[in-house]
Amino acid sequence: MSGATAERRAELAANLAAVRDRLTRACAQVDRDPTQLRLVVVTKYFPRTDVDALIDLGVTDLGENRDQEARAKLVDPPVRARVHFIGQFQTNKATSIAGYADVVHSLDRPKAIAALDRAVRANGREVTGLIQVSLDGATGRGGAQPEDVPALADAVAASALRLGGVMAVAPLGADPGSAFARLRTIAAELRASHPEATIVSAGMSGDLESAIAHGATHLRVGTAILGSRQSHE
């Protein structure tokens, strides 16, 4: 089995250390405990050799946003890490995703929840679902409108999935702080009716400090650890 080159391993190790350092500093600034945060390393567009190197470096959570790529990369042989599915998906992908994902961050439509519910009932795996919220009124990047969150959360809680909480991507070109503050309010309102829904998935390479200041529990970080995807996207 050929793995990542020594040079690539060193690069990933340095980047991962730098991100962990940012997490620790951001927590110190707002008096939070860094061990309460979960770092999800987003490996989309990067090869399995990078994934294996990251796992060797202690990474426990991986994020992918396309079913076909995730399945090809992570399933055979299975990765020794939790898999987070963070992208929009068509209902015909639900069975596949339910076969390897531990957490699905991108639930924003009743149909997607129903399809995943059927798939999880059929395969018996334990899958946690997060409601993706749109914080800019637009639907382009996915996400439910904030007023639709309670009904979607009820649907997940009534399904075979475990309701984990909420997820959002900060709107482009706007202050992430105000978006993450809004998400924090939505998350608190959700916990009033679903106390178990404690996950707040927010914060990416460019805005993780702001997300931590506003109560994020899960950070989804790609570029700062793996490098730019520009040549692939």
Ligand SMILES: *Cc1c(COP(=O)(O)O)cnc(C)c1O
């Ligand atoms: C790609 C992606 C990320 C990672 O973004 P970076 O800026 O590379 O850290 C996080 N969340 C979602 C939903 C993504 O699609």
